[in-house]
Amino acid sequence: MARILLLATGGTIAGQADAGAILNSYTAGVLGGEDLLAAVPQLQELAAISVEQIANVDSADLLFDHWRLLVGRIREAFQAEPDLTGVVITHGTNTLEETAWLLQLLIDDPRPVVLVGAMRPATALSADGPLNLFQAVQVAVSLEAPGHGALVVMDGQIQAARQVTKVATQGVGAFASPGRGPLGWVDDTGVHLPMGSGSRQVPFAALDLPEQWPQVAILYGCVEPDARMLTFFLEAGMQGLVFTGTGAGQLSAGERSALGAWAGPRPLMLRANRCGSGPVHSDAEDERFGLLPAGSLNPQKARVLLLLASIAGMDRSALEELMIDLARG
Template sequence: MKRLLLLATGGTIAGCADDRATLNNYTAGVLGGDALLAAVPQLRELAAIDVEQIANVDSADLLFEHWRLLVGRIREALAADPELSGVVITHGTNTLEETAWLLQLLIEDPRPVVLVGAMRPATALSADGPLNLYQAVQVALSREARGHGALVVMDGQIHAAQWVSKLATQGVGAFASPGSGPLGWVDDVGVHLPMASGSRQVPFANLDLPEQWPQVPIVYGCVEPEPLLLTACLNADVAGLVLTGTGAGQLSAAERSALQDWSGRRPLMLRANRCGSGPVHHHPGDERLGLLPAGSLNPQKARVLLLLASIAGCDGVALAGLIAQRQLIS
């Protein structure tokens, strides 16, 4: 029988409410990974699954230390056991896309790493967690999932880490991949996913994650933004900064003026957009201000890239080189 590693981190999929009709007022991260596995006995027919608890929190409370432990355990498990088919991670949906993107940039092994969550707590009528978990295991065991990097399985759809995002606060179909659509789907017939073509870029495959991570805030664009927020970040000597511009990543005149007038050290800076989909392209004035376009990455994923780039000691030239790899952030 195939072997699989299940790493549990908490979230709604492990959440409990006082009664079965409650969908919103519940506590995330109550049930352990063993309980999630026991709730779906059909999983025993698919694989021998080892369960480990990395954390048991609402994913809004996920910490860099949890990320460090998760990455370390995945790397260790894949390196130690060549017969391990893959890894499944149960995760809260609020920051699931960020963890998926982090793993995409760090895990080089072609075996599937599949993240899964739920939009309804485990105690709810028609809870979506059990089926999501079953389908995530199906994907992780499939030959077709090899080589795609980190995948997200929600509501029967299989999403790539680069594109997937949570787009709604409620409903089992809250996840989508704007601009690309899902890679495939999974049902009782099996996994419907094209085979990965060629090798993929894993720019931080050998990066060791520190206990102390750099500071990388996100500044959000709006009508008449307060320049003090941007200036405060620059004065704090942050390692990186994501500017969430309006439209196609456009900054206001006040924001550009604040950057133009800044005479201190410039952090690594990516210019993303607040629209939810669509790319941010190069602007002729970006170099003068120390900005780089974030491509298709939303602000939270742009932040993950800057965190890892800062840890790796990348300068602006090296970061520009990563961005130029279209398959990384097209």
């Protein structure tokens, strides 16, 4: 029988409300991983599952320490247990996509890492968590899953870590991959997913995560943004900045002026966009200002990349080469 390690971190899937019809006023991260497993006895037909509790929080309260523990445990399990089929992670939906992308960049093993959450608490009349969890394990034990890296399974869809994002505050179909669509789907007839290629880029596979992480901020583009905020971050020695630019990642004249006037060291800086989909391409002024385009990465995933690049000690040139390699992959 397949063997799965279930790592529980909390979230809505482990949440409780006072009544079955309450979908919004609930407490996330109440039930433990063993409770989630016990609520879906059909899982015993799919795999032998061991459960470990990494955290039990609303994913809006997830910390770098939780990420470090999660990455360390996955690496340890894959190295020590050659017969382990894969890892499933129960996670809150608010920051699930960031954790998925982090793991995509760090975990160098063909075996699947599948993240799953829920949009309704476990106490809801039609809670989506139990079926989501069952389908996540279905995917993790399937022959098609290895080689894809980190996957997200929600509402019967299988999404890639790089493209997936939360696109709605309500409803069970709150996750999508804008511009790409899901990799596949899973239902009672099985897992419908192309076979993994067996080779993918894991640029930070050997990176040790520190206890003290660098600080990377996100600046949001809008009408007449306050450029003093940018100056404040530069003066504070922020190690990275992500601009959620308007349109195709455009900075305002005030922001460009503040960057041009800055005489100190420049942090790693990426231009993403606030549109929700579509790429950000290179610009003639990027080199002068020390910027790089984030490509198809949304701002929160661009921040994850900058965090790891800063930990790795990359400069702008090395980050530019990495961005080119990731775009090719």
